[in-house]
Amino acid sequence: HELRNPLSPILSGLEILKSQHAGPQDVVRMMGAHVHTIARLLDDLLDIARITQKKFKLERSPVEIKTIIDHALEMVTPNMKERKHTLTVTRPSEDIWLNADPVRLTQVLANILGNAAKYTNPGGTITLHASRDGEHAVIRIVDNGNGIAPERLSRIFDAFGGNEGPTKRPSGLRIGLSLAKRMTELHHGSIEAKSKGEGKGSEFIVRLPITPVQMPLESVASSSKRTRYSPQEIKNLASKGALRILVCDDNQGAAQTLAKLLENNGHEVHIAYSGTEALACANEHPPRVALLDIGLPDMDGYALAHRLKVEHPSVVMVALTGYGQEEDKKKAHAAGFAEHMVKPVSIVDVERVLSELGVRK
Numbered sequence: 001h002e003l004r005n006p007l008s009p010i011l012s013g014l015e016i017l018k019s020q021h022a023g024p025q026d027v028v029r030m031m032g033a034h035v036h037t038i039a040r041l042l043d044d045l046l047d048i049a050r051i052t053q054k055k056f057k058l059e060r061s062p063v064e065i066k067t068i069i070d071h072a073l074e075m076v077t078p079n080m081k082e083r084k085h086t087l088t089v090t091r092p093s094e095d096i097w098l099n100a101d102p103v104r105l106t107q108v109l110a111n112i113l114g115n116a117a118k119y120t121n122p123g124g125t126i127t128l129h130a131s132r133d134g135e136h137a138v139i140r141i142v143d144n145g146n147g148i149a150p151e152r153l154s155r156i157f158d159a160f161g162g163n164e165g166p167t168k169r170p171s172g173l174r175i176g177l178s179l180a181k182r183m184t185e186l187h188h189g190s191i192e193a194k195s196k197g198e199g200k201g202s203e204f205i206v207r208l209p210i211t212p213v214q215m216p217l218e219s220v221a222s223s224s225k226r227t228r229y230s231p232q233e234i235k236n237l238a239s240k241g242a243l244r245i246l247v248c249d250d251n252q253g254a255a256q257t258l259a260k261l262l263e264n265n266g267h268e269v270h271i272a273y274s275g276t277e278a279l280a281c282a283n284e285h286p287p288r289v290a291l292l293d294i295g296l297p298d299m300d301g302y303a304l305a306h307r308l309k310v311e312h313p314s315v316v317m318v319a320l321t322g323y324g325q326e327e328d329k330k331k332a333h334a335a336g337f338a339e340h341m342v343k344p345v346s347i348v349d350v351e352r353v354l355s356e357l358g359v360r361k
Contacts, residue, residue: 004322012257072109111176120145
C-alpha cells in the first residue's frame with residue numbers, strides 16, 4: 001500500500017503531460033513505461049512473499065488455454081514490437097480446458113515471454129507453441145537470444161540470483177522466472193529451462209495437468225462478450241457519456257491528477273480528501289460514480305462506501321486503492337463496490353471499467 005500509492009500521481013501526471021503534448025513525448029513515454037515496470041515488480045515481489053509465507057491462494061475457475069495465451073500476448077506484444085522481435089504463436093488444434101487461476105497462468109506466460117524479449121537482441125525471433133501431451137498441456141517458448149550458461153541452468157529460477165555468468169551482465173532481480181515457477185507448481189505443474197549455452201538461445205517448457213471440467217455455458221457467453229477498447233475508443237466513449245464523479249483520496253496529488261484526467265475526458269469531477277468531506281460533497285453534488293481510496297484518515301473506504309450507498313442508492317462505487325490482496329478485493333465487493341482497482345491505474349483502465357459497468361446513459 002505504501003509503495004503503490006506514490007506511483008499513482010506519478011502515472012497520472014505523466015498521462016496529463018502526454019495528453020497535452022507537453023514536454024519531450026519520447027521521454028514521457030519512457031517514464032510511463034518504467035512506472036508500469038516498477039508496479040509489476042512490486043506485485044511480483046508481494047506475490048513471492050505471500051507464497052513463501054503460505055498466505056497465497058489461487059482463484060480457480062474453468063479456463064481454456066488459448067484464452068490464457070491470448071491474454072499473455074496482449075501484455076507482451078508492445079514490448080515485442082518495440083524491440084522489433086518476430087513472435088510466432090502456434091495454438092493447440094483442440095480446446096484444452098484447465099481448472100486454474102486464469103490471472104496467475106497469464107502471469108506465468110507473460111513473465112517468460114517478457115524474459116525472452118529482454119534477453120534477445122532487437123530483431124530476434126521468439127516462438128510459442130502450445131499442444132496437448134497426454135493428460136498435460138505443454139507450452140514451449142523458444143528464443144534465439146543470449147542463452148544460458150550450463151552452470152546457471154540449475155539456478156535460473158532463483159530470485160535475486162546475481163550476475164549473468166562470466167560476462168557479468170546485470171541480471172536484475174530475476175523475480176519473473178522465480179514467480180513463474182512457483183505459480184506453475186501451485187497448479188501442480190512444472191517448468192523447465194533448456195539452453196545449449198551462452199549466445200545459443202533458450203527454451204522454457206511449461207507443463208500443466210489437464211483437469212476435466214464442466215464449462216458453464218453462461219461463462220462461455222460472458223467471456224466472449226467482453227469488449228476490449230483502444231485508448232482512443234475509450235476517450236470517445238467518455239466524451240459521449242460524461243459523468244459526475246466523486247474522487248476521494250487523502251493523497252492530494254493522486255486525487256488532483258486523476259481528477260484532471262477525468263475532466264479532460266469531459267466529466268464533472270469533485271474532490272474530497274477524507275470520508276467526511278466525501279459525504280458532504282456527495283450531498284451537495286450527488287455523484288453517479290464514486291472513486292474511493294480505502295486508507296482514509298477518518299474512516300476507511302468500506303465504511304464510507306456503506307454510508308454513500310445508504311444516502312445515494314444509485315451511486316456506482318469503485319475502489320481505487322493500494323491494497324491489492326484477494327481478501328481486500330472480497331472486502332470491497334462485500335462493502336458494495338462494483339469494482340476493485342489496484343494503484344497505480346491508467347485513465348484508460350478507469351474509463352474502461354466505467355464503460356464495462358454500464359454507468360453511462
